[in-house]
Structures are given as structure tokens and as C-alpha cells.
Amino acid sequence: MQSIVSLVDHLSNDLEFKIVTGNTDLDNIPFRGITPNTWMIYKKNVHIIYLERQKISRDQLVILLNETVFDLVYINSYLSKYFSIIPLALLNKMRPETPVLLAPRGMLGAGALSIKPLKKKLFILFSKLRGFHDHVIWHATSAQEKQEILNVYPNAKRIEVLANIPKTIQAAARRIKKPGELNVCFISRISTKKNLYFALECLKACRNSLINFYVYGPIEDKEYWSTCEALIKDLPSTISVTYSGVVQPDEVGATLNKHQVFLLPTLNENFGHSIVESLQSGCPVIISDQTPWTDVEEFKAGFSIPLTKPTEFTRALEMFASFDQSEYDLRSKGAAEYIREKLKVQTTVDQYKKLFNDNIKN
Numbered sequence: 391m392q393s394i395v396s397l398v399d400h401l402s403n404d405l406e407f408k409i410v411t412g413n414t415d416l417d418n419i420p421f422r423g424i425t426p427n428t429w430m431i432y433k434k435n436v437h438i439i440y441l442e443r444q445k446i447s448r449d450q451l452v453i454l455l456n457e458t459v460f461d462l463v464y465i466n467s468y469l470s471k472y473f474s475i476i477p478l479a480l481l482n483k484m485r486p487e488t489p490v491l492l493a494p495r496g497m498l499g500a501g502a503l504s505i506k507p508l509k510k511k512l513f514i515l516f517s518k519l520r521g522f523h524d525h526v527i528w529h530a531t532s533a534q535e536k537q538e539i540l541n542v543y544p545n546a547k548r549i550e551v552l553a554n555i556p557k558t559i560q561a562a563a564r565r566i567k568k569p570g571e572l573n574v575c576f577i578s579r580i581s582t583k584k585n586l587y588f589a590l591e592c593l594k595a596c597r598n599s600l601i602n603f604y605v606y607g608p609i610e611d612k613e614y615w616s617t618c619e620a621l622i623k624d625l626p627s628t629i630s631v632t633y634s635g636v637v638q639p640d641e642v643g644a645t646l647n648k649h650q651v652f653l654l655p656t657l658n659e660n661f662g663h664s665i666v667e668s669l670q671s672g673c674p675v676i677i678s679d680q681t682p683w684t685d686v687e688e689f690k691a692g693f694s695i696p697l698t699k700p701t702e703f704t705r706a707l708e709m710f711a712s713f714d715q716s717e718y719d720l721r722s723k724g725a726a727e728y729i730r731e732k733l734k735v736q737t738t739v740d741q742y743k744k745l746f747n748d749n750i751k752n
Contacts, residue, residue, distance in 0.1 A: 413443075575646065
């Protein structure tokens with residue numbers, strides 16, 4: 391999770407972190423170079439325990455809570471059974487006096503809640519009846535996400551709004567752009583929420599351009615990917631699609647530098663690290679209006695478009711394809727300048743220090 395990596399890297403000189411996580415990613419392949427189920431040193435003041443799947447249980451979490459010294463808990467999820475729901479239930483019972491910061495990570499947005507909605511509605515009802523979240527400090531990463539929290543939990547007692555701390559990616563050297571051609575990328579998990587199928591439908595409607603579309607990311611939902619593959623086979627000959635696998639975090643910048651536009655019609659993003667990294671690299675974006683970056687068009691950094699207007703996504707793609715070098719350079723420069731102005735990294739780091747320290751002291 392890039393959000394946590396950046397948080398730890400910027401704050402570990404001032405705070406001690408003990409991180410509990412699993413030992414696999416979405417591919418279920420154990421990470422190399424680690425010893426599972428034991429505390430490991432990541433860097434000064436940062437210890438991590440990577441639990442094997444068979445060790446991730448309520449009983450193991452009870453042991454960790456009893457044996458680990460901590461002053462504050464940061465929960466990086468809303469609906470994860472073993473990394474949000476059960477830990478919060480145990481903390482409410484075992485350590486009710488310990489402050490808990492909970493970051494829902496976009497899971498309370500309308501788009502996210504529309505996926506498997508019955509199960510989520512039942513959990514929300516249960517949590518309200520039991521006062522499950524009554525004492526958490528909600529962490530929203532934007533005003534939009536704060537409103538999403540209030541839409542679901544109107545009686546939330548405290549919501550802190552602090553943007554994520556992004557890693558820094560240098561803008562690419564000048565990208566060569568020919569009119570009538572476009573090199574587009576999608577870097578994200580392949581799942582319903584990220585809306586790749588919608589992106590492919592918008593590309594299918596492009597008739598006046600040669601577009602190469604590169605898809606990067608883990609296949610989280612194999613059935614969803616199968617529907618995407620079927621649509622790919624039905625695309626016109628002017629649209630080429632290549633699935634290029636998973637991009638490692640330290641390769642994202644170099645990958646973005648190969649492309650001219652980043653396309654992500656997501657159902658919901660509370661921050662969108664890949665969007666930020668694309669803008670930092672000077673790669674304009676075509677995104678939905680379900681992210682914090684809804685004003686990119688004003689700064690010639692790309693387009694933010696409602697999902698109810700798929701023809702506008704197609705129009706934006708064809709517009710970028712039509713640009714010559716000078717027109718594209720203007721947008722590329724606009725992307726880098728836009729995000730540089732939006733992100734005040736040191737100010738955000740200082741705000742996190744204050745948030746954690748103030749609650750630890752209390």
C-alpha cells in the first residue's frame with residue numbers, strides 16, 4: 391500500500407511503527423526475502439510482521455494485541471475482515487481507551503458501495519446498531535471522502551481530513567507525439583471498481599485515431615477480466631490492447647514515462663496514487679469525476695468526466711490523439727505543474743505528525 395509506505399518513510403524519524411500485514415499480495419504468492427510470522431526490521435523505528443494466510447485469525451490478533459506495546463492504532467481499511475473489522479472489535483473490547491484512526495480508503499464512496507451492496511448494507515446497519523465505529527477517528531484524504539463518510543455515518547464524531555503523502559516521480563523527458571496517434575495506459579487493479587471494461591467501451595467508439603492501449607495491474611477478478619478480454623477481441627483494428635502484467639512500485643515512474651495519456655474511469659478513488667504519479671511524470675490523465683482531481687481540465691492537465699457521459703471519454707481520447715507536439719507539450723507541462731501546486735508535501739507531513747502526536751498524548 392503506497393499510502394502506508396509514504397507515511398512510514400516520512401514519519402519514522404519521529405514515530406515508531408509496528409505494522410501487521412499478510413505475506414502475500416493479490417496473487418497469493420508469498421513475498422520473497424522475508425521470514426513470516428515474526429517481527430522484522432524494515433528500517434529504524436519500523437517493524438513489520440508478515441502473517442501467513444493460515445496464521446491470520448482472531449486468536450492470532452488477540453495474541454498480537456496482548457504482546458505488542460502501542461499508543462495508537464491506525465487501521466488501513468473499512469471492510470477487511472482480519473485487518474479492520476475483527477481488530478476494531480477486539481480493540482473496542484480489550485483496549486477501549488486506545489485511540490483508533492480508521493482510513494476507509496474510498497470504501498464508503500457510492501461507487502464502491504454499489505459493488506456487492508447487500509453485504510455492505512447489512513454490515514453498515516450492524517455497525518450503527520452496535521456503535522461499532524462510535525469511538526474511531528475517521529481519516530479522510532479529501533473533502534469528498536469526508537462527505538462520503540458523513541453520508542453513511544452522519545453522526546461521526548470526528549473526521550480528520552489529510553491528503554495522502556505521495557512518493558515523488560520526476561517528469562519524463564519530452565514525449566514524442568504524432569497527430570492521429572496515441573499511446574494510452576491503465577495502471578490499476580483489474581476489478582469492477584477500477585472500471586477497465588468501461589474504458590474499453592470508450593476506446594471501441596474511437597474511429598478516427600490509431601490508439602495503443604497498455605493495461606498494467608494484477609488481475610483481482612478473473613471473471614471480470616474474461617469479460618474485458620471478450621470486448622478486446624471485438625475492438626476495431628485501429629485500437630491495439632496489450633496486457634503487460636504487474637508493475638512493481640519502483641517501476642511505475644519509468645512505465646508512465648513510456649505513455650502519453652493515463653486512462654482511469656474509476657468508480658471511486660479517495661486519493662488515487664497512480665493518478666498523482668501520472669501527473670507528476672507529466673502524463674495527462676483522463677479520469678472519472680469520482681476522484682479528488684476534478685479540476686484537471688482547468689489547468690490543461692487532462693479531463694475529469696462523469697461516468698454517465700461515456701461519449702465524453704471517447705471525445706477526450708480522440709482530442710488527445712489529434713494533438714500535435716506543441717499542443718501535447720502544453721498538456722504535459724500542465725499536468726506536472728498542476729500536481730506540484732496541489733501537493734504541499736512537507737505541510738502534509740507536519741499535519742500527520744501533529745495528528746498522531748496529539749492523540750498519543752491524549
